[in-house]
Each structure stands twice: as structure tokens, then as C-alpha cells.
Amino acid sequence: MAGRDRGAAAVLLVFGLIALEEARKLRFGSIAKPGPGFFPVVLAAAFSLVCVALLVNAVRARDGAAAPGARLGWRKIGAAMAALVVYALVLEPLGFVAATFALLLFFFKALERQRWVTAVAGSLVTALVTYLVFKVWLNVQLPAGPWSG
Numbered sequence: 001m002a003g004r005d006r007g008a009a010a011v012l013l014v015f016g017l018i019a020l021e022e023a024r025k026l027r028f029g030s031i032a033k034p035g036p037g038f039f040p041v042v043l044a045a046a047f048s049l050v051c052v053a054l055l056v057n058a059v060r061a062r063d064g065a066a067a068p069g070a071r072l073g074w075r076k077i078g079a080a081m082a083a084l085v086v087y088a089l090v091l092e093p094l095g096f097v098a099a100t101f102a103l104l105l106f107f108f109k110a111l112e113r114q115r116w117v118t119a120v121a122g123s124l125v126t127a128l129v130t131y132l133v134f135k136v137w138l139n140v141q142l143p144a145g146p147w148s149g
Contacts, residue, residue, distance in 0.1 A: 095145020
């Protein structure tokens with residue numbers, strides 16, 4: 001299994017680096033005023049870094065030994081997919097912050113078995129930070145839900 005993990009991580013890393021090279025051809029802009037290349041560059045760089053981490057983890061793993069959390073199981077995959085469908089359905093009526101908080105709380109508590117304090121705090125902070133980044137900083141229109149004025 002580690003050989004397949006190494007191969008998959010290496011192939012994905014190549015795609016990430018190609019995407020990064022192509023994205024660099026677009027005007028980057030600045031953090032205060034991002035250009036059309038800002039998000040593609042940032043996403044391709046982040047994707048490539050994750051692929052490097054996966055590749056390092058796969059190389060360090062002993063053959064035959066599964067990495068911790070490597071086996072999600074079909075139940076968790078099905079639950080995550082169902083949660084994403086529900087999220088898409090409730091995003092408009094509940095609003096971005098409430099729907100995102102509920103989705104992350106489900107992921108943290110039901111799928112990852114985090115403690116309540118960790119799950120609630122992580123969900124709340126992540127939902128609020130993403131709201132601030134997209135709505136306040138980047139001025140992206142997000143569903144407000146019943147709290148819109």
C-alpha cells in the first residue's frame with residue numbers, strides 16, 4: 001500500500017507543480033488587491049505542499065503498515081458525502097456561518113470523535129474566520145440566511 005501512496009502522491013505533486021507554473025503566468029496582484037492569479041497560485045502552492053507532506057509520509061511509512069487514519073471506511077465516507085449534500089441544501093436557508101458551523105461540528109464530533117469543547121471551538125473559529133476572509137476581506141457574497149437585514 002505504501003508504494004501506491006508514494007506513486008499517487010508523486011503524480012498529484014506533478015499536477016500541483018504544473019498548476020502552480022501555469023497560475024504564475026497570471027497577474028498575482030497583492031494581498032490587499034488580489035489579481036486573477038492570486039487564488040490559483042495560492043491554491044496550487046497549498047495543494048503542492050500537501051502532496052509533498054503526503055509523499056514524505058508515504059516514504060517514511062513502513063511497507064505494509066498503514067498510516068494512522070489511512071482507512072476511513074465506507075461508513076465515514078458515506079456520512080461525509082451525505083453531510084455535504086445536506087450542507088448544500090441548507091446553505092441558503094441557514095446562511096454560511098450557521099451551515100458551515102454545523103457541517104464542521106458534524107465532521108469534528110461524529111466522524112473524528114473530538115471532545116465537545118474541541119469540536120465546538122474548532123467549528124466556530126473556522127466558520128467565523130472563513131466568513132471574515134471571504135465576506136469582509138474579499139467582499140464575496142455569501143448566503144446570510146434568516147439573519148440578513
